[in-house]
Amino acid sequence: MKKSNNISLKNDYAFTQIMKQPKILRGFLSSILYIPPEKIGTIHIKDRHLSKDLLEGKLSILDLYTIVEGTGKINIEMQVLPYTHWDRRSLSYLAKVYTQDLKSGEAYANCVKTIHISILGFNQLADTDYFYSSFHMREDSRHSLYSDQWEIHVIELQKLNSSQVKKEHKKLYQWACFICAEGEEERAMIEKDPYIEEAIRQLELLERDPERMDEYLFRQKNLSDYVTQMEYSREEGLKEGEYTKVIDLVQKKMQRGKTEAEIADALEEDPQTIASICRMIRLYPSSSKEEIYKAWQNKPGTD
Numbered sequence: 001m002k003k004s005n006n007i008s009l010k011n012d013y014a015f016t017q018i019m020k021q022p023k024i025l026r027g028f029l030s031s032i033l034y035i036p037p038e039k040i041g042t043i044h045i046k047d048r049h050l051s052k053d054l055l056e057g058k059l060s061i062l063d064l065y066t067i068v069e070g071t072g073k074i075n076i077e078m079q080v081l082p083y084t085h086w087d088r089r090s091l092s093y094l095a096k097v098y099t100q101d102l103k104s105g106e107a108y109a110n111c112v113k114t115i116h117i118s119i120l121g122f123n124q125l126a127d128t129d130y131f132y133s134s135f136h137m138r139e140d141s142r143h144s145l146y147s148d149q150w151e152i153h154v155i156e157l158q159k160l161n162s163s164q165v166k167k168e169h170k171k172l173y174q175w176a177c178f179i180c181a182e183g184e185e186e187r188a189m190i191e192k193d194p195y196i197e198e199a200i201r202q203l204e205l206l207e208r209d210p211e212r213m214d215e216y217l218f219r220q221k222n223l224s225d226y227v228t229q230m231e232y233s234r235e236e237g238l239k240e241g242e243y244t245k246v247i248d249l250v251q252k253k254m255q256r257g258k259t260e261a262e263i264a265d266a267l268e269e270d271p272q273t274i275a276s277i278c279r280m281i282r283l284y285p286s287s288s289k290e291e292i293y294k295a296w297q298n299k300p301g302t303d
Helices: 012-019 022-033 086-099 167-180 184-188 194-207 210-255 260-267 271-283 289-297
Strands: 043-045 064-068 072-079 114-120 132-138 145-156
Touching: 012 022, 012 064, 012 072, 012 194, 012 210, 022 043, 022 064, 022 167, 022 194, 072 086, 086 114, 086 145, 132 167, 167 194, 194 210, 210 260, 210 271, 210 289, 260 271, 271 289
Parallel strands: 072 114, 114 145
Antiparallel strands: 043 064, 064 072, 132 145
């Protein structure tokens, strides 16, 4: 049988395709909620697209949104790349899922417990090197539970080998390693149960499905393109910061009556570059260094 060598569950499409299988999801949720798999109620996979009535009208898309009978609503998100304000994003989604089915005038008793699970490819929590953290609403001093209606679970994949795994998290650790694995060899090293075995079988089925593999590869390309663009933007940001600093110094020296040659010598910069910057400063005498940089970059022949 052909083995799944290359598919990564850190790809959001592959993650959703595999984890939405009820048996697989049952095994994963059991490891994080401390409920035996056979005790977990019927799992209903819901539409991942949430309405635009909250979050400033933004369309919210979850990787996996389920309702588990006897447990509540559970939304699971895989985020590989660093995401600014992930904590606020997850709280916003948690609040949206919690209230979206409550109709106007309906009693709050009808609200259903909501659980958010973040699986992160970056380090979000600076106060621990442990791979798993769970959060509940508790009083600061007495630590009494305010409400059991909200839970947040965070799995940080980069911390898998940072500390000793607690006994109660052994199953969850196996799942985290499985999600993080990048090929057959790495998966072969993971201790498996029937639920992870089923996930591997589904990976093999996905790999043999041309249409789904096209979608998987399309997502992988988008991810690679995004990473490349972010690296380019970071480099351009550094480049802009360096040049605006030079422009600021050139502006100050011009105000003190220094010549282009004197400025180039003092700053140890290319005389032609300094001459070009000086011309832009004369053209835009009241502009900021950032505006001058943009005008200079748009000038024909400027590198």
